[in-house]
Amino acid sequence: MNTHVTIVGAGLGGLTLARVLHVHGIPATVYEADASPTARAQGGMLDIHEHNGQQALRVAGLSEEFRGLVLEGRQATRVLAPDGTALFEEVDDGTGGRPEVMRGELRRILLDSLPAGTVRWGHKVRGARSLGDGRHEVAFADGTSVVTSLLVGADGAWSRVRPLLSGAAPEYVGMSFVETFLLDADVRHPATAKAVGDGAMLALAPGKAIQAHRETGGTLHAYVALRKPREWFDATELAGAEGVARVAREFAGWAPELTAMITDADTAPVLRPLHTLPAEHRWERVPGVTLLGDAAHLMPPSGEGANLAMHDGAELGKALAAHPGDVEAALAAYERDLFPRGAAEAAESSRLHALMFGDDTPHGLIGMFGGQE
Secondary structure, eight states, rough: OOEEEEEOOOSSSHHHHHHHHHHTTTTTEEOSSSSSTSSOOOSSSEEETTTTTHHHHHHOOOOOHHHHHHHOOTOOOEOOOOOOOEEEEOOOOOOOOOOOEHHHHHHHHHHHHOTTEEEETTEEEEEEEEEEEEEEEEETSSEEEEEESSSSEEEOOOOOGGGGTTOOOEEEEEEEEEEEESSSSHHHHHHHHHHHHSSEEEEEEETTTEEEEGGGGGGEEEEEEOOOOHHHTTTTTSSSHHHHHHHHTTTSSSOOOHHOOOOOOOSOOEEEEEEEEOOOOOOOOOOTTTEEHHHHHHOOOOSHHHHHHHHHHHHHHHHHHHSOOOHOOOOHHHEEEEEEEHHHHHHHHHHHHHHHHHHHTTHHHHHHHHTTO
């Protein structure tokens, strides 16, 4: 008999796990802090990779639904100099293996694939504790709790499940992103829309960048990167004009069509400090509990986070299906592959960030894009 699986977190990784378990007839419940599927925005574009994200969707039986979400042309990439000069351009001819979709739409097809009631919304986890014999109690902010024999932390960077396994905590990497949006950009911000092009745009300099992606409906989604102490951003008060101006001053002399993503944004800027867990984060086997996604291997963004979380979820679901009635054998098999997989991607993330924001940028990154490394 299969043990009922308790999953904390209804992100892409937790939902992929729940879906793969459902395919194999294994019962699961997902507890999520958000009050509903639409309680908050789900982020922007994701490029879903053949070897992990797409593979996970195949295991979940959702490849056809995924293909219906793909936004054609969005794999195009431009690298610009700070003055707006194009240094590298790659068009999307439809042959690439990293099709782009909206994160919210991808989450929707996963949610729609689950039986009604699988996700329990409005359940913010306050903490979790061991009861012995592989059993754990999960306590919620509303005073309720649940006891489970198989607990999976899919609850992201600040996981409440992780302390059951590891004392590691996320550390600031010394860089933050400031997230902004330009809406109806082809009409309202034509110069910036032209600079971004059909897909992704990166304008890079040592320790800073302006990055953007074209989404649906003419929306440009930008991430302004700055290598600064965390306290520097605390002092900017980004919601106010002076905070925005302070960020913009870091890009003095850059092309106005690029700095417009800071100064002319149509939404209030949102600070996204970047954190990481140790590059080879792992733990000793603890009965009845494991982690996936950012809860297990948080790293600076490299285009792999969502793919890796979904891959984790699919692999854990497969392991549990392959070891019916033997949770510990399943978790041991899953973690045996999880640790080197996470370590390899963490190393690649560090390498990519060095190429993007190091002293040699953007030349090393362009070399990578051109296959000249």
